[in-house]
Structures are given as C-alpha cells and as structure tokens.
Amino acid sequence: MMFNLPEKYKVGKKVPMKDLIPKEFKPDIKKKIKESVKGVTLSYQIMGEDIPSLVNDEYNFQVIQFYDFELTDIKKAVFIANLYQEIIKSACVLRLHNASSEAYSFALKRLNQNDNTQIVVTDKFVTALYPTALPNSDKNTLLRELAYDNIKNHDNKGAFYFEIFLRAYILTNDKVYAGAKSFLSKPIWYSMNKLKEVYPLLCNLASNKEKVQKAVSNSEKMKLNQEIRQAISELDKI
Numbered sequence: 001m002m003f004n005l006p007e008k009y010k011v012g013k014k015v016p017m018k019d020l021i022p023k024e025f026k027p028d029i030k031k032k033i034k035e036s037v038k039g040v041t042l043s044y045q046i047m048g049e050d051i052p053s054l055v056n057d058e059y060n061f062q063v064i065q066f067y068d069f070e071l072t073d074i075k076k077a078v079f080i081a082n083l084y085q086e087i088i089k090s091a092c093v094l095r096l097h098n099a100s101s102e103a104y105s106f107a108l109k110r111l112n113q114n115d116n117t118q119i120v121v122t123d124k125f126v127t128a129l130y131p132t133a134l135p136n137s138d139k140n141t142l143l144r145e146l147a148y149d150n151i152k153n154h155d156n157k158g159a160f161y162f163e164i165f166l167r168a169y170i171l172t173n174d175k176v177y178a179g180a181k182s183f184l185s186k187p188i189w190y191s192m193n194k195l196k197e198v199y200p201l202l203c204n205l206a207s208n209k210e211k212v213q214k215a216v217s218n219s220e221k222m223k224l225n226q227e228i229r230q231a232i233s234e235l236d237k238i
Helices: 027-036 074-087 137-145 157-172 180-185 192-214 218-236
Strands: 010-015 037-046 064-071 091-097 101-112 115-126
Touching (some): 027 037, 027 074, 064 074, 064 157, 074 091, 074 101, 074 115, 091 157, 101 157, 137 157, 157 180, 157 192
Antiparallel strands (some): 010 037, 091 101
C-alpha cells in the first residue's frame, strides 16, 4: 500500500497503453515509452473534500493521484518520470519499479497563466533507488515520513502535497545541509510560510554547492561560499 493511504482512496485501475501515450508524440518517443513501460496502474487518488481542494488563479488541486509504473529497466525511471509529470495535470506521485529496484517521482505544478487548461511544472525530482523487495532502512524512512498519518498539514490538497514533496526532497537531498533531517521532526509542518522558507533555502544551497565545484575564479568561489554560509545561517535559525 502506497504511503498507508486510506482504503477509501484506493482505485487500483490499470491504464491501457493506448491511453498512456499521447497521439501527438513523435514516433521515437512512443517507441521508447513502449520499450520502457510494462504497465501502469492508478493506485490511489485523494478526492472529495475531507482534505479541501485548493482552486484559485494559480493552482488547481482537486485531486492528488498516485500511479504505479512497472518498467522493463529501472534506468528509464527518470525519463519516464520527467515525461509523465508533464503529461499528468494533477498533483501526483509516481512509483517507478522493476523486479529489483524502485524510485518515487514528485513535482510541483501550477496553472499556465496564459492558458489555465494547461499546467507548468516548476520543480521536480526522483528519489534514490531502493530495493523493491528486500528490507532497506532508507526506504523505510521515506515510507514512514510520507505515510498518510504522518502528514500534518491537511488545510487543503495543495498544502498536503507540498508537505509530501518537501519531506521526500529533504530525504533525497539530506547531504546538502547537515541539519536537513532535523526539519522532519520540527514543528514547521503546520505553517506553509515556514515550509516555503525552508524549501528555497535548501534548493539554493544545493545549487550553490554544485556551482562552487565548477567555479573557476577565486572571486566567484568567494561569492558562492558567502551565499552558502548565509543560507546555512538562515536554515540554522528555523
């Protein structure tokens, strides 16, 4: 069961391959999908108003979907995740797996301001690979942190999904900041303002740490290191 979601949200509907591949895709992409995907199931979807929907000019969170993608080769997970997070307009979690490994995909989406029937993916990532069947402490931690009963913010589906997204992001990028995992147990999860403070700081820190490795000039390294220290200082205060 994905993230111990309540039975009332269970769907368990297989998605036919003909419905999986948009007609407008180029033949080479269609071929790659057919070669990569053995089957897709819509496992769960959070609908109804037990967790209120969030609908405004920027967001349309009326449903959160959980898909199970069975792949021929787990090396195709990132390709498939990036493709289908763009295609599936609702907020969703994708579990991508083969017989030996699995990973999870998350994405933040907002409405396209020029055409609100379309979405824009602003942020996305795929977790590390975990063994599908064998016990694994990192996978257990992810599943425990993302379990339905552990998600604190039920104010609306947007807040609920963002908490899932951020908890998974922290676990996937915990090396970026020494205190990253401490956020999982801090009382920040009821406040969207706090979460929206933490996430960009972690993203900027990850980005600047990557840039400093590639920086050529000392002045560029000094500037990046200063920004890194500033981000760490701000995270330490949260």
